[in-house]
Amino acid sequence: xxxxxxxxxxxxxxxxxxxxxxxxxxxxxxxxxxxxxxxxxxxxxxxxxxxxxxxxxxxxxxxxxxxxxxxxxxxxxxxxxxxxxxxxxxxxxxxxxxxxxxxxxxxxxxxxxxxxxxxxxxxxxxxxxxxxxxxxxxxxxxxxxxxxxxxxxxxxxxxxxxxxxxxxxxxxxxxxxxxxxxxxxxxxxxxxxxxxxxxxxxxxxxxxxxxxxxxxxxxxxxxxxxxxxxxxxxxxxxxxxxxxxxxxxxxxxxxxxxxxxxxxxxxxxx
Ligand code: NAD
Numbered sequence: 180x181x182x183x184x185x186x187x188x189x190x191x192x193x194x195x196x197x198x199x200x201x202x203x204x205x206x207x208x209x210x211x212x213x214x215x216x217x218x219x220x221x222x223x224x225x226x227x228x229x230x231x232x233x234x235x236x237x238x239x240x241x242x243x244x245x246x247x248x249x250x251x252x253x254x255x256x257x258x259x260x261x262x263x264x265x266x267x268x269x270x271x272x273x274x275x276x277x278x279x280x281x282x283x284x285x286x287x288x289x290x291x292x293x294x295x296x297x298x299x300x301x302x303x304x305x306x307x308x309x310x311x312x313x314x315x316x317x318x319x320x321x322x323x324x325x326x327x328x329x330x331x332x333x334x335x336x337x338x339x340x341x342x343x344x345x346x347x348x349x350x351x352x353x354x355x356x357x358x359x360x361x362x363x364x365x366x367x368x369x370x371x372x373x374x375x376x377x378x379x380x381x382x383x384x385x386x387x388x389x390x391x392x393x394x395x396x397x398x399x400x401x402x403x404x405x406x407x408x409x410x411x412x413x414x415x416x417x418x419x420x421x422x423x424x425x426x427x428x429x430x431x432x433x434x435x436x437x438x439x440x441x442x443x444x445x446x447x448x449x
Contacts, residue, residue, distance in 0.1 A: 180329035189249035190215035200333030259288035279448035309335030312349025
């Protein structure tokens with residue numbers, strides 16, 4: 180990927196994940212900087228990855244080709260106001276990873292001509308297994324789209340959405356999804372413990388089954404998930420019996436309702 184000068188405004192978990200992915204992929208540390216008010220966060224990142232760090236968002240943004248806005252959504256207006264006053268964003272690429280802040284809002288906060296891409300990552304990015312949804316308004320160049328794709332590919336997979344509303348679908352299907360799997364796995368672990376396994380053994384059983392199922396699916400992209408499920412379900416067997424209970428309890432419908440609820444909440448937050 181191109182090694183543009185990139186600055187992260189915000190030194191939290193997501194900034195750390197992306198910086199780690201970039202550095203591991205050979206992006207020169209000297210081309211990366213991070214800005215945050217807390218010296219502890221930014222200095223830890225600087226020490227760990229050899230990148231530049233600063234408390235001065237304005238200078239960092241001025242010097243950068245790419246500005247990643249990686250602060251909490253509720254902090255965004257406070258961060259953007261001084262940037263709008265003091266930084267000329269023409270010729271720069273701005274990337275926002277904040278949930279719920281629309282491109283139109285960034286135009287208001289940083290200027291109508293802003294060259295911006297929205298990114299919706301998820302927490303498995305922290306271990307290089309992220310899934311990010313990307314949205315770019317029409318006028319964003321192919322070169323900038325490719326750069327953004329390569330950036331987020333350093334921490335997992337990416338998927339473009341054509342319409343900004345699609346970002347809410349990404350939230351429902353991937354952004355919030357790790358928590359759905361944790362809920363399911365936690366319920367399984369608790370039941371395994373009630374069956375007599377130690378907490379550690381129960382977690383190992385459930386976690387390895389989850390990793391194994393996901394790896395099996397990933398290794399066989401041409402086989403549908405429904406077929407993979409059928410392949411481990413013998414007629415009249417134990418798996419069939421467990422699945423009968425899930426279906427009787429309307430698990431698929433519950434999943435659909437939960438994902439719709441996530442979309443509705445994302446819309447309310449816009
Ligand atoms: P975090 O709380 O870990 O980090 C936020 C960082 O912003 C901190 O380092 C803080 O020091 C810094 N900050 C606060 N005020 C600042 C200012 N005025 N100038 C510069 N830096 C400032 O948050 P996070 O989990 O890394 O999330 C960052 C963004 O990523 C959020 O907008 C969130 O919506 C988005 N996001 C997070 C996840 C996730 O799973 N964590 C997923 C998708 C999107």
